[in-house]
Amino acid sequence: MTDSAAVPAFEARAYGAANQTARLAAMKIRRREPQPDDVQLEVLFCGICHSDLHQVRNEWSSFMPTTYPCVPGHEIVGRVTKAGRNARKFREGDLVAVGCMVDSCRGCASCRDGLEQYCQGPATFTYNGPDKHLGGVTFGGYSEQMVVDQGYVLRVSDRLDPAGAAPLVCAGITTYSPLRHFGLKAGHAIGIVGLGGLGHMAVKFARAFGAHVVVFTTSPGKAEDAMRLGAHEVVVSRDAAAMLARAGSLDFVLDTVSAPHDINAYVACLKRDGTMIMVGAPEQPTPLLGVGLLFGRRRLAGSLIGGIRETQEMLDFCAEHGITADVERIRMQQVNDAYERLLKGDVKYRFVIDMASLRQG
Numbered sequence: 001m002t003d004s005a006a007v008p009a010f011e012a013r014a015y016g017a018a019n020q021t022a023r024l025a026a027m028k029i030r031r032r033e034p035q036p037d038d039v040q041l042e043v044l045f046c047g048i049c050h051s052d053l054h055q056v057r058n059e060w061s062s063f064m065p066t067t068y069p070c071v072p073g074h075e076i077v078g079r080v081t082k083a084g085r086n087a088r089k090f091r092e093g094d095l096v097a098v099g100c101m102v103d104s105c106r107g108c109a110s111c112r113d114g115l116e117q118y119c120q121g122p123a124t125f126t127y128n129g130p131d132k133h134l135g136g137v138t139f140g141g142y143s144e145q146m147v148v149d150q151g152y153v154l155r156v157s158d159r160l161d162p163a164g165a166a167p168l169v170c171a172g173i174t175t176y177s178p179l180r181h182f183g184l185k186a187g188h189a190i191g192i193v194g195l196g197g198l199g200h201m202a203v204k205f206a207r208a209f210g211a212h213v214v215v216f217t218t219s220p221g222k223a224e225d226a227m228r229l230g231a232h233e234v235v236v237s238r239d240a241a242a243m244l245a246r247a248g249s250l251d252f253v254l255d256t257v258s259a260p261h262d263i264n265a266y267v268a269c270l271k272r273d274g275t276m277i278m279v280g281a282p283e284q285p286t287p288l289l290g291v292g293l294l295f296g297r298r299r300l301a302g303s304l305i306g307g308i309r310e311t312q313e314m315l316d317f318c319a320e321h322g323i324t325a326d327v328e329r330i331r332m333q334q335v336n337d338a339y340e341r342l343l344k345g346d347v348k349y350r351f352v353i354d355m356a357s358l359r360q361g
């Protein structure tokens, strides 16, 4: 633990919320001067994850209450402007990314296994986590500058479009990691529920891994895009007959939905021994009819982002396979409208803030 009084800091422009009902607005925050292990980066792009909205509005109060002011943003791509004397992995000018974590205990079983997201510490999340350097809470990527320990900074290939790469470090790794961990292979059939930020990345990865991909959407207008993104089939989930026709047909279901919905209908789509993986994090509980699991020895699982090593592996995989998010670039000042559109499912398929707009004032 660093003595907060002893750490020099500088001011940076940011966008954040003063309380759970406030609109996001311009504010100034403090960042520590880079310490020997730190990398300072100028933020170029930051994606808007639905988790930002959940936390800005304190929707996760039961398990991760929000401390205000809250500066969200954990899909960050930037250029290194300074590297501390021990931060030898990085140099000025490098294209880098910062995802959902900026620190962890580094000693627990999960950290030792490279699964820092499950740190028993717990991990220090990029925003709304305790800031052990300056006190208070960490501030995320809706800001012009970040200062992060090199161990939590990822390399981004110059072959990737930086705006399209930003969502990879949350939406990307959150879908890549469970598909790898639970063993999605060529020839498996997988259902992806919800075609938003996470869902559209899941479609791209599942297709790249050789699976048969079925998208379940509430938005008939997204069907054509789903096919373009890599789906083999699209099911409009409000169509009860179409849902029934899928019963017992899938090896996996990956559920990315951000709001309460009926998960039992998807459990019924699994084959015997199939696995339903929850990555969406609605604020309300989701009732599960247990017999849906019994009949068919099915499993229900969850997954949280991914570790640092696997996130780098995923970024390298994306560079090799030319995978990025489909993004709509916005100015920082449009963020409140983007949140409203996110709530309506009106996103194709990730809003990414061009941080130059913040610097322009």
Ligand code: NAP
Binding pocket: 048, 049, 050, 051, 052, 054, 170, 171, 174, 193, 194, 195, 196, 197, 198, 199, 216, 217, 218, 219, 222, 256, 257, 258, 259, 260, 261, 278, 279, 280, 281, 282, 303, 304, 305, 342, 343, 345, 346, 347, 349
């Ligand atoms: P998003 O871009 O808003 O996409 C969510 C999609 O869910 C929507 O586009 C919509 O797809 C569908 N949906 C929304 N409301 C629905 C409803 N009432 N009923 C059925 N479907 C609905 O959100 P995201 O950024 O991908 O995040 C999705 C969820 O994952 C959030 O809860 C977020 O907090 C969570 N998350 C979890 C992790 C993790 O580590 N596990 C990481 C990041 C995010 P259609 O229009 O296709 O139906």
Ligand code: ZN
Binding pocket: 049, 050, 051, 052, 074, 170, 171
């Ligand atoms: Zn996220």
